[in-house]
Amino acid sequence: MATEKRTASEKADFKRELTDVVPHLRAFARGLCGRADMADDLVQETLLKAWAAQERFQPGTSMRAWTFVILRNAYLTDMRRNRFRGEYDETVAERVLTAPAGQEEPIHLSDMHRALLTLPPERREALLLVGAGGFSYEEAATICDCAVGTIKSRVGRARAALNTMLADGSIPKRSIGDDAAHRAILEELDDVASGQGARRN
Amino acid sequence: MTSDKHTKAPRKTVGGEPAHPGAADKSQDPDWANGLRRLYDSVVEEPLPDSFQDLLDQLDSKA
Numbered sequence A: 001m002a003t004e005k006r007t008a009s010e011k012a013d014f015k016r017e018l019t020d021v022v023p024h025l026r027a028f029a030r031g032l033c034g035r036a037d038m039a040d041d042l043v044q045e046t047l048l049k050a051w052a053a054q055e056r057f058q059p060g061t062s063m064r065a066w067t068f069v070i071l072r073n074a075y076l077t078d079m080r081r082n083r084f085r086g087e088y089d090e091t092v093a094e095r096v097l098t099a100p101a102g103q104e105e106p107i108h109l110s111d112m113h114r115a116l117l118t119l120p121p122e123r124r125e126a127l128l129l130v131g132a133g134g135f136s137y138e139e140a141a142t143i144c145d146c147a148v149g150t151i152k153s154r155v156g157r158a159r160a161a162l163n164t165m166l167a168d169g170s171i172p173k174r175s176i177g178d179d180a181a182h183r184a185i186l187e188e189l190d191d192v193a194s195g196q197g198a199r200r201n
Numbered sequence B: 001m002t003s004d005k006h007t008k009a010p011r012k013t014v015g016g017e018p019a020h021p022g023a024a025d026k027s028q029d030p031d032w033a034n035g036l037r038r039l040y041d042s043v044v045e046e047p048l049p050d051s052f053q054d055l056l057d058q059l060d061s062k063a
Helices: A008-033 A036-052 A063-080 A090-096 A109-118 A121-132 A137-144 A148-168 A179-196 B031-044 B050-062
Strands: none
Touching (some): A008 A036, A008 A063, A008 B031, A036 A063, A036 B050, A063 A121, A063 A137, A109 A121, A109 B031, A121 A148, A137 A148, A148 B031
16 A cells, blocks of 8 residues: 555645655754764755655655654665764854853753764664654654664663763764774674664565 | 663763763753754754755656
8 A cells, every 4th residue: 555656635745744854854864974064965865765765655654753764774874885974063063052041051062962973873863863853762763673672772871971971071072083983883883784774664 | 771871870960950860751851951952953943955945846846
């Protein structure tokens, strides 16, 4: 049934829903790869793939969750091809660095973002989905194609790591810019990618 | 299951209250958790470059 030809109005709905979700795709991509230009490239790639796969989208289900799966898989593939060097975009961070009213010692969003980028990708995405994107553990597990317990554990580890970094101020200057860190991340990615495949079905 | 992870870092968060060991639910989120959402929301609220709409229109016209 998912492969049936769509009616014109279903196609129009798809396009509208896909359009609506673009800002969220940008936010997720920015969190994942850290650079605005690369993140937007990733979103473009995601839109192309989503469009090509539109007959597999089940109307009435979450477009955001569906497209996040596509974006995530595109990111993992690109990461493994070494497209993202993980350079931290200082100018973007400065621009979003806004102190909330009435808070004495605001957490700098640039620190926040840099700390986030030091996390292994699987923990970073888990924290982004649950802590920033507002997905439930169950939804995040579906997006990452893993068990709910795995997501909980990843989020827990990510939170513990950020707690330590933000409390100590021990955030590495360049997140994954140095070779050792980058290699470690790629090794983890190999595990992620080989363990659960790059596709949803 | 993951609660032991949190007990390792009962440090103070940057902005104020101490992080609670076992702070897994929303009510006990450390201050930076709000920053994480703001980081995400700040991108969501950015004006959207035309390139995205252009791409979708282009794809749509090809169909």
